[in-house]
Amino acid sequence: MPEGHTLHRLARLHRRRYVGAPVAVTSPQGRFHASTVDGRVLLRAEAHGKHLFHVYGPDATVHVHLGLYGTFSEYPHPVVEPVGQVRMRLVGPTHWTDLRGPTRCEVLTDVEVAALRARLGPDPLRRDARPDLAFARIAKSRKSIGVLLMDQDVIAGVGNVYRAEVLFRHGLHPLTPGNKVDRALWDLMWADLVVLMRHGVKVGRIDTVRPEHLPAATGRAPREDRHGGEVYVYRRTGMPCLVCGTPVAMADLAARNLYWCPGCQPE
Incomplete structure (x- = not known):
């Protein structure tokens, strides 16, 4: 299972490539309610421990936990047709990424995000850690x-x-x-x-x-x-x-x- 540094690297990468612009979000596999955030501007990407959060707001955050088998695959444009079981696809101005095999991929409200993070211990990679x-x-x-x-x-x-x-x-x-x-x-x-x-x-x-x-x-x-x-x-x-x-x-x-x-x- 990826350790915390991997999720923080992903958050940093996604901030650089997707934050501040509208993002096309789809679920080729059909197991993720992408329409809730499709076309919105990605405001923030951050990690807490082994959890990744794409914050679209208001009251809409995509939460990803990779688990044992989850992987993000990152590509520059042009976009090609999905291959295999793609849970979530993000398409931004210059890059696109496919998520496969995560344990969790879901849209959460602000209250649900706060509750999830309240259960987690402090993360050595976060400046707000105690x-x-x-x-x-x-x-x-x-x-x-x-x-x-x-x-x-x-x-x-x-x-x-x-x-x-x-x-x-x-x-x-x-x-x-x-x-x-x-x-x-x-x-x-x-x-x-x-x-x-x-x-x-x-x-x-x-x-x-x-x-x-x-x-x-x-x-x-x-x-x-x-x-x-x-x-x-x-x-x-x-x-x-x-x-x-x-x-x-x-x-x-x-x-x-x-x-x-x-x-x-x-x-």
């Missing part, structure tokens, strides 16, 4: 920090990669109860997520390895993985830790693969 709200939930929970970081009601936008990597970077075992994480450590982790995720927005991949551990510095081969980017533990099960050499461990936690280094993240 990390204290996330810590308040973490500090009173006996659930593991590994579970809490993936809970979008606690913190929005962090997925399996950022979860594994930020815990490694701060030497925190993923099964540590939330109420055992002190505020000073949380502040460092939040600040780190802000930096890492902003970098993800900029370059379009997740890089978490510090300069001294990169291939150019250590002489190791670059990572080869469809997810791209240099990481410490994510999808590196059994491989030596880049810092201490201990084999990276993997276990199931809440139906998701959990990665950590037993040497750098002791219980």
